[in-house]
Amino acid sequence: MEAANCSLRVNRLLLDPKFESYKLSLDPLPCYSVELDAAVAEVKLRDDQYTLDHMRAYGMYNYLHSNSWSSDSMFYVDQLGRVMNITVTLDTALGKPVEVFRLPSDVSACDRRLCASMHFTSPSWVTLSDGTGTLYLIHVAEPAESAPGKWALKFNQELGDPFIVVHSVFSAEAQVVHVLMLSIEKDELDVEGSGFHVSLEWVSIACNTSPDGKCEIVKRRKFHGKSVPHYAAIELDGNGLMIISYKPFRSTDSEQDQPQEERMDEDGKKEPLYFWQQTAEDVTLTFHLPDGTTKEDIKIQFSPYLISISLKEQETFLKGQLYSVIDHESSTWIVKDERSVEVTLAKRDKGSMWTELIVGDKQGEFVADPVQCATIAQRLMHLTSETLNPDPDCEKPACNAQELEECDISLEDSTTLCRFDSNTLKATHVVNLGSNQYLFSVVAAPKMMPCFSLRHDVDALLWQPASSPGDNLWEHAATFNALGYVQASKQDKKFFTCAPDFSYAALCECVRRIFIYRQPTPVSTVLYNRKEGRHVGQVAKQQVASLEISDPILGFQASNERLFVLTTKKLFVIRVNTAV
Structure with missing residues (x-):
């Protein structure tokens, strides 16, 4: 089946063409902090991890993990190999993080280890990687009144090279946990590029909740690409996989079905x-x-x-x-x-x-006609010159790229959104995102796939993928006015997210500063636009919070009411909204 070329349908009712700007608000934001008993298990890049892909996948990793099934519940892994949890109910009485699980083996001695990663698959299942190549599947019991649910290890297996967990889902009907893992592997055949390729492995684990029940891997599938995906998530029923990436991904399993002579030539390169x-x-x-x-x-x-x-x-x-x-x-x-x-x-x-x-x-290769190329070059010769600007005093001087703002220059012109079928492992739907820059992803509802945000003109539009394929796989869920343009000026930004109820968006810089952009809300006083003389009924606010610490920010998560910021030795909680 050939991949269908699709497009994202914008809901015009969610756009505001009259939006003016964000008004800077000096209202203070309550900020609380708690000291960590042990530092966060940060893993810095090694000398052999020098590519941009290594930086995107590992160097910019978010060490703070949100349990989307439990409000305001955050997790991280410390240097002692402990999974620590803090659940906030009262900001003024923050308790110490509580240990919920400890990795069975000491991973600090592994030279090639990556950062530990986890994903909350369902209220009862958690997938965890220790960063050395071992996958853990943990069953979580029902929480007690004053303590989190007990974590019980149900499955662990070494799968090969170190990886990080990207996403996971639980298929209740089939009792199968699907896990998506990412790793960057050495590519011996890549002699002209970076020398690495990105691997996405999709592992399916049949699970059993009984005390003596056995969990085992029933299926493994791999996808290869030449860039770290911006977004990768498995559909809730396990029937598909969605990937947003700058360069395309292909299934290695489907390539193995082809005859070897059709895939490689004598030099070891793929033959068209x-x-x-x-x-x-x-x-x-x-x-x-x-x-x-x-x-x-x-x-x-x-x-x-x-x-x-x-x-x-x-x-x-x-x-x-x-x-x-x-x-x-x-x-x-x-x-x-x-x-x-x-x-x-x-x-x-x-x-x-x-x-x-x-x-x-x-699969094909275009062969240019030499005569045709020579003719085109001859016609364009008058537009070229060996000097940068041969005639600076002419009426229309040459364009100076330095006059463009950074946010007007996009390197994501070939970014695509693809859906792959779980059976054929081939793309069924493809969307060419063009200049719609990827911004961030967020779990708006735990029973649905993560949303992803793209820049459309100056706005940031949030898209909710559907649970099953149909005519419209992606629904326009929310709009953050002018945020696509505003965020482009934040050159030091590290993490970007929004509240699950879309009431605000937030981004943090590498150190100290947090920027919050609230959706327009009605104002109690009477305001008028001085230029147009019209009444202003709603105002969108921007707020800035500055942490009293100079340590790098390692983790950043948002709930409907709070922002959580993780540094090496502290966890900060910023109160953004008040519960109604």
Whole structure:
């Protein structure tokens, strides 16, 4: 099944075209803190972790974990290998963090370890990684009146290279815990890039809640990519996986199903499935035939928008939607020397140039016509120069990139949102996000997938993925006015989040400062816009909190009423909203 090209449908009712700005509020924010008995188990990057992917995945890791099933309950792992919990009910009476679990082995001696990570799968299950390559599955009993629920280890197994837990879900019907893990692995075949690739492994564990029940891994699947995903989450029923990434991910399992000679050439590089080139009138597609294939084994069908190629050994060799409409009655194909097939597609729009042959297909390679390239270069020669600005006194001087603001420059032009099917491990839905910069993700409702926020023009729009595939997989859930533009000016920002009820958004810098942006709320006094003379009924506020400590911020989480900030030796609680 070919991946469907989709788009995100903006709910215009959630946009405010008349939004002006955030008003700085000097109202104090109550801030409380508690000293930690032992420092947070921070793991700094090693000398061999030098790429941008290592920094994004490990160097900017959020060490504070929120239990979305229990309000204002936060967890972290300290240097003693203890999982510590603090649950806030009264800000003025913060208690000390309580130990709920201790890692069975001492991980500090491991030279290649990563930071410990965890995810709260359900009210009864927690997935935990010690950073050395071992996965733990923990069952949580019902909490007592004055103490958190008891944590009982149900499963642990070493899975290979060190990893961090990204997401997990519990399928109650099948009694299976699905865990998504991320690691950055050395890639010996990558001689031109960073030398690493990003691995996402999807592990399914059949679990049993009885005291002597046994948990075991029933399925393992892997995806590889060349960049750390901005967002990766498993659907609640375990039927799909959604990934937002700058570079695409592919399943290694589906690649292993292909013949080796089709995937690699003699130099160990991936060989294109086909080659194509174009002129103003037509597009030519060429592919090699497997040995023993005759003309009778080839079936090629054209339609104005589609092409389908089938061979004897492969029921569907190539199939998909063409980039543009063709004259299918004038399109032809021939067999050349019984070794390759040449397909000629007649363009209906003469002169239009295609950017790809089949929409979303990356298996082919475009071959540029040397004569055509020379002609284009000749036509553009008058626009180029060996000097930076050869005529600075002209009426229209050359554009100076330094005049652009940083927030106007986007490096995420090829970022995509993909949904993969759990059975075929192939993409079923693809959204080209273009310049819609990824901002952050948050769990708005624990029984749903995490939301993700994208920048649309100047706003930050929050999208809620659906639990099961349908016509509209992503719903526009909330809008933070002008926040896409505002956050771009915060060059030292480290973490970005919002309240589960969308009442405010917050970001923190690497050290000390916290910025809070509240949604517009009605004002009790009468205000007028001096320029337009109209009545202002709502005001959006910005507040700034500064921590009285210079230690780096290691963790940042938000609830509807509080912000939690974790440093090496302290946990801060900032009261943002008052419970109604």
